[in-house]
């Protein structure tokens with residue numbers, strides 16, 4: 001299959017399960033920043049109006065996706081390209097570059113003055129993709145954790161179960177998108 005056979009299309013309800021499953025295949029959902037990957041987070045993206053969520057399709061199979069929104073913390077004019085992935089058998093063919101392009105174009109058309117994305121520091125493929133797509137590095141954030149000495153050992157990257165972050169935002173205990181509350 002050539003890159004011409006891979007079509008880029010708006011993400012629809014019919015793609016949700018395949019998008020969720022592809023994410024589970026390529027993200028390590030036990031460590032940051034992938035711990036919030038869930039059907040809820042995908043569906044919330046689908047609920048936005050910017051048209052910044054796209055899939056790459058080989059026939060009917062979802063082989064890639066990008067999820068963006070006009071939601072970056074408390075800034076109304078910054079957009080967030082939060083999730084992107086390409087199936088391992090379709091990587092290295094420029095599919096992600098195409099997905100980034102349609103997503104950013106939609107966000108700029110929706111009024112974004114800047115699109116933000118975050119890249120985990122060992123993810124060379126993602127960093128190369130973003131640099132080749134016109135992103136430049138900005139602030140670097142390192143998560144420091146302090147273990148509760150009374151709690152049983154757990155890996156440092158483990159975070160609350162999917163959905164918990166949104167529940168905390170809704171209850172006002174964590175700062176997040178004001179449109180989520």
Ligand SMILES: CC(C)(COP(=O)(O)OP(=O)(O)OC[C@H]1O[C@@H](n2cnc3c(N)ncnc32)[C@H](O)[C@@H]1OP(=O)(O)O)[C@@H](O)C(=O)NCCC(=O)NCCS
Nearest residue numbers: 026083084085086091092093094095096097125126128129
């Ligand atoms: C990151 C990812 C989406 C890239 O998808 P892809 O379709 O293979 O990327 P592309 O083929 O469009 O390549 C984009 C650019 O990045 C470069 N690149 C891609 N993978 C690379 C790698 N492993 N090492 C170095 N550079 C790489 C390509 O050479 C290309 O640069 P070019 O345009 O100068 O040739 C894919 O590797 C992936 O799904 N990874 C797992 C999920 C993930 O980590 N997502 C990001 C965090 S949400």
